[in-house]
Amino acid sequence: xxxxxxxxxxxxxxxxxxxxxxxxxxxxxxxxxxxxxxxxxxxxxxxxxxxxxxxxxxxxxxxxxxxxxxxxxxxxxxxxxxxxxxxxxxxxxxxxxxxxxxxxxxxxxxxxxxxxxxxxxxxxxxxxxxxxxxxxxxxxxxxxxxxxxxxxxxxxxxxxxxxxxxxxxxxxxxxxxxx
Numbered sequence: 001x002x003x004x005x006x007x008x009x010x011x012x013x014x015x016x017x018x019x020x021x022x023x024x025x026x027x028x029x030x031x032x033x034x035x036x037x038x039x040x041x042x043x044x045x046x047x048x049x050x051x052x053x054x055x056x057x058x059x060x061x062x063x064x065x066x067x068x069x070x071x072x073x074x075x076x077x078x079x080x081x082x083x084x085x086x087x088x089x090x091x092x093x094x095x096x097x098x099x100x101x102x103x104x105x106x107x108x109x110x111x112x113x114x115x116x117x118x119x120x121x122x123x124x125x126x127x128x129x130x131x132x133x134x135x136x137x138x139x140x141x142x143x144x145x146x147x148x149x150x151x152x153x154x155x156x157x158x159x160x161x162x163x164x165x166x167x168x169x170x171x172x173x174x175x176x177x178x179x
Contacts, residue, residue, distance in 0.1 A: 042096025046140040077120035
């Protein structure tokens, strides 16, 4: 017959084993998650690409509240890079992926993301008194393979594309019906 003390010890031992089995290995607090590190690397490479293309960078990771969702929570939008190309203000979204096997990185700049960036860009222009300045929305698409392309050189080489004027905000303007 088991005593309450041995049952308690057995349960405690079982709990320790389960907790050890389910515990995820934790990274050092300074080490970001792999997808965040990839995104940060992509943004640095995109900034270099834009500067080489003649852009003048003025802001990076510009984040601001742009409204509320259906539940009433504040929605924040982030503009990855803000730059000037000549006199044109450019709001640049950077998309970085390890592979374009299933879809190109720019395919993830969907209508929802475009709407968020458009709202953030409107707020940015309003905040800095640039409402009448010429502007556009660009996308930098980066594919940074991890070197496991099976030895095929074209799959192991990083690729970058600058897509100017990827969308316009005309599709987000409210339409007014004539009487």
